[in-house]
Amino acid sequence: MRFQHHQAALDTRADVAWMEVHTENYMGGGSPIRNLEAIRRDIPISLHGVGLSLGSAEGLDQAHLDRIRQIAEHIEPDLMSEHIAWSVSGGTYLADLLPLPMTEEALAVVCRHADQVQSTLRRKILVENPSTYMQFRQSTIPEWEFMAAVAARTGCGILCDVNNIYVSAKNHGWDPLAYLAALPPDAIGEIHLAGHSARQLADGATLRIDDHGSRVIGEVWLLYEAALRRFGPVPTLIEWDQNVPPLDVLIDEARHADALIDVASDGVCRADAA
Amino acid sequence: MGSVVPMLLEIQTAIRRDILGNCDETVVATLSDTLAPVDRLSIYRNTSRTALTNALRLNFPAVQRLVGEDFFTAAVDTFITREPPQTAWLDLYGEGFPEFLLGFEPVVALIYLPDVARLERAVGRALHASDGKSLEYSELLDIEPSDHGRVCFTPHPSVSLVFSPYPVDAIWRAVLARNDEALAAIDLSSGAVRLLVERRVGEIEITRMDVRRWKFAEALFAGRSLSAALAVADDPDATAWLAEHLAAGHFQEFTLSDAERPSFAAELPQ
Numbered sequence: 001m002r003f004q005h006h007q008a009a010l011d012t013r014a015d016v017a018w019m020e021v022h023t024e025n026y027m028g029g030g031s032p033i034r035n036l037e038a039i040r041r042d043i044p045i046s047l048h049g050v051g052l053s054l055g056s057a058e059g060l061d062q063a064h065l066d067r068i069r070q071i072a073e074h075i076e077p078d079l080m081s082e083h084i085a086w087s088v089s090g091g092t093y094l095a096d097l098l099p100l101p102m103t104e105e106a107l108a109v110v111c112r113h114a115d116q117v118q119s120t121l122r123r124k125i126l127v128e129n130p131s132t133y134m135q136f137r138q139s140t141i142p143e144w145e146f147m148a149a150v151a152a153r154t155g156c157g158i159l160c161d162v163n164n165i166y167v168s169a170k171n172h173g174w175d176p177l178a179y180l181a182a183l184p185p186d187a188i189g190e191i192h193l194a195g196h197s198a199r200q201l202a203d204g205a206t207l208r209i210d211d212h213g214s215r216v217i218g219e220v221w222l223l224y225e226a227a228l229r230r231f232g233p234v235p236t237l238i239e240w241d242q243n244v245p246p247l248d249v250l251i252d253e254a255r256h257a258d259a260l261i262d263v264a265s266d267g268v269c270r271a272d273a274a
Numbered sequence: 275m276g277s278v279v280p281m282l283l284e285i286q287t288a289i290r291r292d293i294l295g296n297c298d299e300t301v302v303a304t305l306s307d308t309l310a311p312v313d314r315l316s317i318y319r320n321t322s323r324t325a326l327t328n329a330l331r332l333n334f335p336a337v338q339r340l341v342g343e344d345f346f347t348a349a350v351d352t353f354i355t356r357e358p359p360q361t362a363w364l365d366l367y368g369e370g371f372p373e374f375l376l377g378f379e380p381v382v383a384l385i386y387l388p389d390v391a392r393l394e395r396a397v398g399r400a401l402h403a404s405d406g407k408s409l410e411y412s413e414l415l416d417i418e419p420s421d422h423g424r425v426c427f428t429p430h431p432s433v434s435l436v437f438s439p440y441p442v443d444a445i446w447r448a449v450l451a452r453n454d455e456a457l458a459a460i461d462l463s464s465g466a467v468r469l470l471v472e473r474r475v476g477e478i479e480i481t482r483m484d485v486r487r488w489k490f491a492e493a494l495f496a497g498r499s500l501s502a503a504l505a506v507a508d509d510p511d512a513t514a515w516l517a518e519h520l521a522a523g524h525f526q527e528f529t530l531s532d533a534e535r536p537s538f539a540a541e542l543p544q
Contacts, residue, residue, distance in 0.1 A: 024362055024363060024364065025364040025365075025448055026365045027365065027402075027404070028363075028366075028401070028402030028403055028404060028430065029403060029404045029405030029406070029473075030400075030402060030403075030405070030432070032402075050362070051361075051362020051363070051541055052362070053362070055282075057281070057283035057286055058283065058288065059284075061361060061362070063361065064361055064363065065360055067363065086286060086363070087362065089286040089287055089289070089290035090287060090290055092290060092294070092358045092360065093358070093359045093360065093361055093362045093364075094290060094293050094294075094317050094322050095321075095322045095329070095359070095360070095362075096293075096321045096322040096328050098286075098289060098318060098395035100282075100498075101282065101285060101304070103282070105281060105282050106282050109282060128446070133314045133317045133318070134305050134311065134314035134315070135305065136304050136305060137304055138304065139284075143450065199317075201313045202313060203313075207313070207314070209317060220460070230529070249465055254357070270458065270527055
């Protein structure tokens with residue numbers, strides 16, 4: 001949900017089970033946080049952060065973590081999540097989810113920071129697998145094992161982004177089903193779906209880019225069905241924050257996910273739109 | 275690079291340098307893909323630059339419309355490299371943008387542009403600054419009358435004062451309303467404006483102040499003592515103005531200045 005949806009959500013009491021917002025959009029005072037508090041009275045909220053930089057070697061930005069804690073105290077979200085990535089270096093915020101070398105050192109850094117966040121917030125968080133466009137020579141751990149290890153060592157949950165698995169698998173030649181098979185079902189607290197684009201590079205190769213700007217493609221829906229079979233009915237969110245469509249288009253995508261959840265289960269869990 | 279196998283900190287430093295425009299061959303050497311590493315890095319560089327440009331576009335919409343999209347993008351590209359954000363809270367990113375524009379040669383002809391940016395920075399604070407608490411008048415009741423002159427106020431972070439030799443409030447309104455007729459009618463030589471920018475329920479309020487009120491507010495907002503502010507204002511209505519500031523929640527807290535007890539008589543509003 002973005003700011004342009006606030007009024008529609010307040011006016012119509014949108015028929016969704018829950019909504020997700022970017023934590024960083026509610027760090028100040030004024031009307032945004034008040035609107036979210038009002039929406040929260042009727043609709044459970046998931047706070048999804050993009051700026052905490054769990055993978056920064058230099059440590060977490062304590063002021064940023066404090067702001068997140070304050071929002072959580074106001075909103076009392078049902079879920080809170082962040083990414084297996086980094087975005088802060090040398091005290092500079094780079095405004096992107098940058099890839100980590102999959103090393104024991106990076107794993108230790110991420111686990112230390114996940115512990116710090118969960119200790120500060122006094123709650124479990126979910127960590128999301130990113131879309132990546134490059135790999136490092138230093139990497140020694142497959143990403144799916146890295147994800148599982150973070151969950152096992154810190155007790156955090158996993159936000160399984162099925163589109164990101166598909167995008168990274170296509171970009172790096174991984175098997176997306178093997179990726180899903182390596183994730184511990186008990187740790188999966190949420191699933192993300194999204195649209196992505198494909199770009200031709202100068203050497204003729206195709207690179208898939210996660211841009212949240214279109215409908216979910218068929219192959220990702222198939223992978224989502226496989227995820228539901230393995231993980232059971234998990235709360236699912238459609239991310240669409242570029243070229244944001246009207247709320248009814250988002251809800252239409254969510255309905256499709258709902259239908260697949262209904263097939264995979266007794267329909268006890270519902271999907272919703274960002 | 276101090277070691278053969280770069281550690282996480284070194285890799286991240288190299289990528290940061292690359293993203294901020296200082297191409298670092300170290301980072302290329304750490305990548306393992308068969309595709310051209312430069313192409314892959316450029317995706318992250320472009321995403322980062324686009325996100326930060328969008329943040330500045332949201333924070334300075336009138337500046338963007340005054341100079342046009344292409345020029346704005348080029349200007350912020352230089353600014354981002356020079357002053358990248360220090361935090362992931364981007365609502366207030368661009369604190370140094372007005373000063374950057376002041377020294378940016380291509381916009382020297384638009385003499386009012388840095389002041390429009392300063393007004394937008396104040397509007398941004400009014401929109402996004404933390405709610406915090408506002409100082410209540412009742413909190414001042416326990417101060418000894420002899421100490422009233424030593425009271426210094428801390429402004430609420432959402433409230434700002436903006437001075438400009440140009441009618442930047444009129445320019446800002448006309449530009450955001452896309453009212454070319456009103457913009458063309460603005461007389462740049464109509465005199466200076468002294469503005470108080472604040473958050474009201476559901477909207478931003480920009481109020482023009484006269485010189486006397488401005489001097490008083492400027493002294494208080496700068497953290498000078500009430501006694502000093504009253505001396506600057508030299509107006510019998512100043513105590514009433516203080517009451518208005520307090521009622522509007524313009525201050526967050528107070529302290530007592532350590533300066534010698536002032537000789538200028540000061541009274542808090544009754």
